[in-house]
Amino acid sequence: MLNRRRLLTAAGAAGLAPLAARGAAAQATARWQMATPYPDGNFHTRNIRTFIEEVQQASGGRVAVQLHSGASLLPMPQIKRGVQTGQVQLGEILLAAYSNEDVFFDADSIPQLVSNLGEAKKLADLQRPYIEQRLARQGLSLLYMVPWPPAGLYAQQPITTIEGLRGLRFRTFSPATNRFATIVGAQPTLVQAAELAQAFATGVVQAQITSAQTGVDTSAWDYARVFTPLGFTMTKNAVFVSRRAMEALPAEVQQAIRAAAAQAERRGYELAAESQRASEETLAQRGMQVIPPTAEFLEGLRRVSRQMTEEWVARAGEDGAKLVEAYRAA
Template identity: 35%
Template sequence: MKITTGLSALAVSLSFAASAAQAEKWDMALAYSATNYHSEIAAEFAAEVTANSELEIVTHPGGSLFGGSEIFGAVRKGLAPIGERLISALGNDDPLYEVDSIPFLASSFADARKLYDASKPSLVETLEEARLHFLYSCPWPPQGFYTAEEATGLDALSGLKFRAYNATTSKMAEGLGMVPTKIEAAELAQAFATGVAQSMISSGSTGYDRKLWEHVGFYYDVKAWLPRNMVIVNGKAWNGLDDATKETVTKAAATAEEKCWSKAEELDAWYVSQFTENGMKVGTLPAEIQEAFEKVGAELRADWEERAGDKGRAVLEAYEGMK
């Protein structure tokens, strides 16, 4: 009897030890399709962490775990330990999140990287205040203008239903006489197919992923700005990791970030070439519309500087000092 009891206790002890030794699992919420380069690089990041630590990360692309608009809140509340979110969509939380989407402030990859470097310290600090840990940030290609019909002049834009994904795009639409409507990336094809959206500003990546040439006839290479996504971790989940695992995750994040910047630049021209191959007309905006875009952009920058205050001005000064 004593032997049996002893063996049972040993079995229970070994069971607990085995459970403790098992890898912790994190489900990573992603908004974009599995074939989008953001999701592909996130999957590579997850695989690197899983292979080199006791932490297993499993990605859930296409909004399958949480929709794009839900991911930031889900990570902050601990409903998901890790996730990726478009930074500028969070402008209602803090104007600093919108800095990468100020029209025509940084229209090239080189300038966008400088703006990221200038804003990163404040971004990390702002996230820490929200009990979130920053891992890496990945850019989208420069934003272009999509329209179902040819944009011949400002009159052609009046009343168009414009897909907006953040406050900047909503305000830009209004300034140009269009009607903004909030639509997440996963819903784009249906929105254009049903007439809920007739135009938008977004990257070539978004248009390619959603095969928008099936619903949209024109793409104008405006290069308005280069927005970024960021990968964040719930603060409590991060603090629960041991130092060795934190180091592995941080190293994998740095690798993912460099891959992502390179991939975005590599794909930029290719995406646009695919539009042409699939029947879309690609070109530049008429001068009247381009000037109107830039005028509204200047107004939005002034508005952002006022809302962002000293913290925002410090970021812009740091950025200008890098140019």
């Protein structure tokens, strides 16, 4: 009798096991898609992959995320809209590329307002509530932001003064880089990162300012001979989620995603520092001249910076003035 009771108990447990498995499977219904314009080797993308792994683990399998890197699903100009419309649930963008929508996406594009990671973090923390409010109005929720390493100048020969850019066909990727080119007398030409090699090879552009990491991503040694690290800007990427998709999750899962995002932001700053060092070394190893800027060039940049700061504050209004004032006082 005892043996029979044990057998029935074991059979009942065995029968419950598939139900438990089905229950766990039923919870794993949040299957999210994520789009980023950057390639797999980029430190931003590597950071995202770790973030996704941590989200999936912390959620107990209730969120599964498929990453589409290298603009394979959506190009950068379409990613934000893709999250808003539910085509994807998560996205990563260069904030400055969207500054035509809102000037606050562009504060870190003012030349030399930010030139190192400490300054980048200070500005990002002050900027965050403004960005959160703006994204929230569009049905988006900011998860984290990570800066690019300081941007530098790519050209075919050393350029020692700001006047040396005059007349050059200059690659731009945001309203701020377009404005910079206009101020210095260059010819602004909008080119996405994935099209850089062809643009240089065909003479569509002759110079650009971007990070050493982007130079490595696009094999800059194939189209440019000189890199000058200017500490020009440290624009940042934003990773955000559809508020509707996020709020459909249990509160504890939302909390786990927020915790993973905070960790991704901390890790991203470390990766940015590593990227700056390693990318400049790679450019040099591949045969590019890495030449520090002259004092004359930096003085020219400071003049442009003062002008662009005044213009930005004028466009951003009272909130912009508060942001710049708080940043300078911090």
